[in-house]
Amino acid sequence: MKIIQIDVFAKHLPMVSGYNMSSSTVGDPDTTVVALRTDAKLTGWGEICPTGPLPQVEHAGSIRADLDLLGPALIGTDPLRIGLIHDVMAATMDGGQGARSAVDIACWDLLGKYHNERVCDLLGGARMDPVSTYHVVPIGSPDGSAQLAEQLQEQGHTKLQLKSGGRHIDEDIDAVHAVANVIRPGVDLFVDCNRGWTVGEAIQVSRACRDLKFDMEQPCATYAECATARTHLHHPLVLDESATDLATIARAISTGVADGFGMKLTRIGGISGMRAVRDLCEASNTPTSCDDSWGGDIIASACVHVGATLTPRLSRGAWISAPYQAGHYDEEHGPRIVNGMIAVPPGPGLGINIPEGLFGPPIASFS
Ligand SMILES: [Mg+2]
The missing domain is CATH 3.20.20.120 (Enolase-like C-terminal domain)
Incomplete structure (x- = not known):
């Protein structure tokens, strides 16, 4: 399997109730979603959503900048060889754990979908x-x-x-x-x-x-x-x-x-x-x-x-x-x-269905 396209989406997640910590209050976090599209016509989904610029070291802007570096390097790689995917990312940049994690999650989703197994299995x-x-x-x-x-x-x-x-x-x-x-x-x-x-x-x-x-x-x-x-x-x-x-x-x-x-x-x-x-x-x-x-x-x-x-x-x-x-x-x-x-979602991969178009047009796309 090969990754032929990577789409990056941005979405605010409106909140229904407050949530505060010692260092910050969470308010409508800005999530980043990654779609790995493959030549097998399977799509793997990954995500990372800091609560804001505090209290973690990464934020939506830094994660998207990291994905701008990682995206082109991952085109043509095999998402089922997740260790090798991490090698490619490590050879592309230091740091960027958040962006790398989103890619990793999408690869596991693909691995599960390809083998018709849940990620937990x-x-x-x-x-x-x-x-x-x-x-x-x-x-x-x-x-x-x-x-x-x-x-x-x-x-x-x-x-x-x-x-x-x-x-x-x-x-x-x-x-x-x-x-x-x-x-x-x-x-x-x-x-x-x-x-x-x-x-x-x-x-x-x-x-x-x-x-x-x-x-x-x-x-x-x-x-x-x-x-x-x-x-x-x-x-x-x-x-x-x-x-x-x-x-x-x-x-x-x-x-x-x-x-x-x-x-x-x-x-x-x-x-x-x-x-x-x-x-x-x-x-x-x-x-x-x-x-x-x-x-x-x-x-x-x-x-x-x-x-x-x-x-x-x-x-x-x-x-x-x-x-x-x-x-x-x-x-x-x-x-x-x-x-x-x-309950663990029952389907293969992460077990959830993401309708195409849910996040609007991608903010970045690599192919
Ligand atoms: Mg804690």
Whole structure:
């Protein structure tokens, strides 16, 4: 099979409800969709959608500039040889993990369509279907956050992520207490600061909440700061934004800096990169999630397919942004959360159908 044309599309994803983190508020993210068209008349779809210029290092403009470099280099290559596709991309540019990830996801979609297999089956098979997810409790008042946490548990959610940071830590401490006090047996709580605390603040929060059960996710801005805080914390430390590549993840595990990971598929090289993280975490008995920053049904489906293959007891869940979005690409088969779980789309590849013309004319096309 050969790639004969690559189309790049841009689409705003309107939101139905707010979503805030310590560093930014998400508002109508701008997604980039990649279509790999082949001489076999099959099209593979990939996607990457940062929440905005914050909090990740890539944004829509940088990703599209990267695709301008990668697109011409990929014409004529075989998308089923995904390792070789990564070689071509690595030989074209340094960096650009987001754009490379979108191409990787499209290749896996093609591989599945070509072999009439679901992506999760090509990855070894679904260990969970439906896949557990976690739900975010945005930054808010202690009472409001606790009320939402109760509602979400009522709906069947067994993993909750409380956002924190970006305000005085006394407010965070109050909110953590309020939410932790309504957490039911069997439900896991993560407190995700999205890099919002200093080392000292992370330690103070952990001490003030030392009798409460939760994991502390990415409390500080850098790997070094998290590593410094780690030895003083009373809570397991989960790395997200600082888990930038496989070598860093291996180091964080082997040095005891990280007790788990919040992983973004398009930060680590797409489905191929996340498969490696999955295997490393399984080998080292380390929990991980399988998420992405944001995105439509393409990225959601990729997260759910890989998330289904995680070892269940080490899974921190697959996360999708579908509940916050006003519209979807595939209303019938796109991944949706039902009772705190997400069913894996049934069809080959990513398992979703993208109608031609859905995204309007391409913003770039290579052939
Ligand atoms: Mg996180």
